[in-house]
Amino acid sequence: xxxxxxxxxxxxxxxxxxxxxxxxxxxxxxxxxxxxxxxxxxxxxxxxxxxxxxxxxxxxxxxxxxxxxxxxxxxxxxxxxxxxxxxxxxxxxxxxxxxxxxxxxxxxxxxx
Amino acid sequence: xxxxxxxxxxxxxxxxxxxxxxxxxxxxxxxxxxxxxxxxxxxxxxxxxxxxxxxxxxxxxxxxxxxxxxxxxxxxxxxxxxxxxxxxxxxxxxxxxxxxxxxxxxxxxxxxxxxx
Numbered sequence: 001x002x003x004x005x006x007x008x009x010x011x012x013x014x015x016x017x018x019x020x021x022x023x024x025x026x027x028x029x030x031x032x033x034x035x036x037x038x039x040x041x042x043x044x045x046x047x048x049x050x051x052x053x054x055x056x057x058x059x060x061x062x063x064x065x066x067x068x069x070x071x072x073x074x075x076x077x078x079x080x081x082x083x084x085x086x087x088x089x090x091x092x093x094x095x096x097x098x099x100x101x102x103x104x105x106x107x108x109x110x111x112x
Numbered sequence: 113x114x115x116x117x118x119x120x121x122x123x124x125x126x127x128x129x130x131x132x133x134x135x136x137x138x139x140x141x142x143x144x145x146x147x148x149x150x151x152x153x154x155x156x157x158x159x160x161x162x163x164x165x166x167x168x169x170x171x172x173x174x175x176x177x178x179x180x181x182x183x184x185x186x187x188x189x190x191x192x193x194x195x196x197x198x199x200x201x202x203x204x205x206x207x208x209x210x211x212x213x214x215x216x217x218x219x220x221x222x223x224x225x226x227x228x
Contacts, residue, residue, distance in 0.1 A: 032214055046216035104154035
């Protein structure tokens with residue numbers, strides 16, 4: 001059974017800092033990996049999706065990478081801003097199924 | 113506007129009283145799914161549907177039913193709700209191509225259920 005882990009559970013950084021959020025999964029037979037953002041009281045917003053055949057995706061200040069052999073994905077946020085404060089979740093699609101398995105998220109606070 | 117719409121947004125009800133949470137998407141997505149989100153447990157998938165009349169269990173299906181009679185709608189049914197089903201529920205949808213080729217998931221704003 002696929003398990004997805006995100007460490008740390010919470011992270012606080014000063015504005016302008018570059019940071020990396022980590023996501024690890026137990027089963028390398030993963031079809032794709034998505035990163036989401038969740039603001040308090042809101043639904044999830046998809047940030048980046050990396051298909052199984054890809055190694056990374058970029059959108060603006062965000063870059064996500066996927067290393068299936070090591071069971072890891074990272075979300076890099078450049079020049080962080082207070083507006084980046086939110087909970088970030090990663091989710092993987094289990095190989096051989098269409099189930100989506102989520103990590104518990106990293107709560108990011110960017111201090112002005 | 114592309115969106116996933118859930119109703120109701122909030123509901124307080126009592127044990128054993130059947131309820132339905134509706135979910136509708138206007139993007140012609142094949143894949144639809146229900147999740148519950150609980151503190152300390154994160155998001156867990158309840159049921160998902162690959163297309164009309166095709167549904168399958170997620171990780172926590174007990175106590176829930178779903179149906180997919182139309183492509184745009186995917187209601188979540190609690191036949192006999194219990195307090196342990198008090199949670200925040202999300203519906204999501206996405207395009208789905210060949211095996212595993214998901215496109216980004218679109219989420220609704222959530223339904224907060226309280227079962228007394």
